[in-house]
Amino acid sequence: MVPDGGSGTGDRAGTGGETAEEGAALLDDLRAAIGRYVVLPSEEVLTAVTLWVAASHIQPALQHAPRLAVVGPTKGCGKSRVLDVLHETVSRPMMTVNTSPAVVFRIIGEDPPTLLVDEADTIFGPKAGDKEDLRGLLNAGHQRNRPAWRISGPEHKPTAFPTFAMAALAGIGDLPDTIMDRAVVLRMQKRKPGEKVAPFRSRHSVPELNALRDRLAAWLTPLCGTAHRLVPPMPVEDRAADTWEPLVIVADLAGGHWPAQARAACLAMTRNEVVQDEQTTLKTRLLRDIRRVFEQQGDREALRSHDLLAALIQDAEAPWAxxxxxxxxxxxxxxLLRDFGISPANHRFENGRQAKAYARNQFLDAWARYCPDPAQPIPAAGETVVARRAQGKPPTPPSGTLPIGPPGGPAGPRPTR
Structure with missing residues (x-):
């Protein structure tokens, strides 16, 4: 039977170690424990983390394995502490601060662990080199039956490696957008003065959290068959529905206030990511428009902040006015430019006067990453590289995959609680 999103799951869930009512109370206990050790951005985020942890215990029943993206603008936002709590509560945790596709290929099997990757920005950051294989593996592992084929063994046989596994990734700044699109996103912030958390100490924290983990397993493991058959009504569509469905399934199994609470968290957090995407798109538009202003000014070394603003606002087709x-x-x-590492500074112009200005060379890296020039046309027959250089057009550099998303995460106000 498909649940109606209400509390009519009590008899079904009673086949596990705890009844549905006890399952709802267990989720309440887990939620309270998580909230003692970390300050999360909102009540909806706390609900989402609780359900994500519980969903790891029904991985064999799931069609999709949602990622948990634990991101923040700086260090000291509690990202690693979130992973500490997850490590003691999820099913079969595997913690790593770095990894490679070869390792992940070999640890994921029919009964996969829950991957917990700290310092994920060192894997996907601008200095991390080529990690497309790992990104592809994490993307594919969001959905069941998406194996990765490799040549393996001394006989060099084509071998299918399973990729399906739940994964939490923590790092500074946004992860690649293909991963963020498959994730429940936690945008962490530093604690405000007065926000207190319990110290995480192995001697007392680990036994408490492990007891909750064991209760989750006792309740949910017998319900995998039921969970596999559920098709819960979702408040979102497409990939967002795929990502949130496991969390809503757990909520529907628990009943009580959890089905409504899960769907409210789903709506609030997916809408927040839409706003973040719009903000990122706006920043990319700003970079393109600033490049155009510099080109119109003959690619000068610097532009006064006042002059740059005036030129941007005068564009009738742009949103800046x-x-x-x-x-x-x-x-x-x-x-808007801060997350790209761009800021105004005093600059001395040709007339000897100083003014706050933006230097063109500050934008070069951001332009290359987020709004690269369209590829130059292929030279016509007989046109030589020397001829192109003579016209002041250097050869087009080789194109490649560029990171997406501001290094420090989108700007803008964040909820602090």
């Missing part, structure tokens, strides 16, 4: 309440100003501009 209507940005905020009175149009884009110097504060807005600096805030």
């Amino acid at each position: 209507e940005y905020g309440t009175k149009g884009l100003n110097a504060y807005h501009l600096a805030n």
